[in-house]
Structures are given as structure tokens and as C-alpha cells.
Amino acid sequence: MSSSYYTRFVSILALTVIFSAHTALALSQELSAQSDVSTSTETVIDMESYVFSPSEISVAVGTPLRLLLRNQSFLVPHNFLLDDPNGVRILDVDISSGENQSHTLTLAEPGIYPFYCDKQLLFFPTHREEGMEGRLIVQ
Ligand SMILES: [Cu+2]
The missing domain is CATH 2.60.40.420 (Cupredoxins -  blue copper proteins)
Incomplete structure (x- = not known):
């Protein structure tokens, strides 16, 4: 793997991790907001x-x-x-x-x-x- 491919691979991996964490956080906030509404x-x-x-x-x-x-x-x-x-x-x-x-x-x-x-x-x-x-x- 050349260094530019390696850099691109790591960047995409980092973006994927950040995006997943963001989605999980948004989802958990949505779930807690929903549970608030019921009570x-x-x-x-x-x-x-x-x-x-x-x-x-x-x-x-x-x-x-x-x-x-x-x-x-x-x-x-x-x-x-x-x-x-x-x-x-x-x-x-x-x-x-x-x-x-x-x-x-x-x-x-x-x-x-x-x-x-x-x-x-x-x-x-x-x-x-x-x-x-x-x-x-x-x-
Ligand atoms: Cu006033």
C-alpha cells in the first residue's frame, strides 16, 4: 500500500468512526427524548x-x-x-x-x-x- 493510499484509508476510517459515534449519540438523544415524552x-x-x-x-x-x-x-x-x-x-x-x-x-x-x-x-x-x-x- 503506497503512503497516499494509506493516508486516504486512515482518513476514511476516522470519518467512519466519527460519523458512527455521532449517529449513535443522536439516536440515544432521540430515544431519551422519546422516553421523556411518555412520562x-x-x-x-x-x-x-x-x-x-x-x-x-x-x-x-x-x-x-x-x-x-x-x-x-x-x-x-x-x-x-x-x-x-x-x-x-x-x-x-x-x-x-x-x-x-x-x-x-x-x-x-x-x-x-x-x-x-x-x-x-x-x-x-x-x-x-x-x-x-x-x-x-x-x-
Ligand atoms: Cu417581565
Whole structure:
């Protein structure tokens, strides 16, 4: 085997290994995503100025809820504050403009869990006062 054939052979072999590893990784990610779907509920909440869309969501008691929070506002930071039915804060995250965040919650207590954004620019009203609030119903 001449050296150029050898180099080509090794290159093809390396590409084959990299491609196979990539395919196996993609496949395993797909499988884990599929197994997620069967055991959890996923809800996308878009955060706009100044509204959550949707503003009301529901989930069954004890079922993992994967919240995908997407800040769709231009240059406006938001947060996502979620309280349990007793008023205890259970989620408090900042989400900057254009950012997406995913959080998974499993709620064992039925009831209404209010969520809102309390960001505020200077002396202006809070985003919640502008209408940026909603509720999660656990039943
Ligand atoms: Cu906000």
C-alpha cells in the first residue's frame, strides 16, 4: 500500500468512526427524548412584553412538568416566579432577552400555583402590574 493510499484509508476510517459515534449519540438523544415524552408533560410558555402565553396551564398531580420558558422580548429581561398554593416560592429564575430555559417540576399538591414576572424598570410599574402573570393548575 503506497503512503497516499494509506493516508486516504486512515482518513476514511476516522470519518467512519466519527460519523458512527455521532449517529449513535443522536439516536440515544432521540430515544431519551422519546422516553421523556411518555412520562412527562411539556409546556412552552412564551414571555412577551408584558404577557405570558399561554397564561394558564394545567398538569396532573405527580406528573413531571417540563416548562420551556422563552423570552421573546427584544432587550427586555423577564423572570419567572412560581409560588405554591400556600404562597411559598418554588421557582425563581431570570431569563434574559432571547433566552430559552427549561425547568422540570413535579408537584404533589393539587391547587392553583400563581406565576408572574416582577421585573421593573426604574419607577415604572412591575411587569406583573402590566399584566404579566398567570396560573398553573395542578389537579
Ligand atoms: Cu417581565
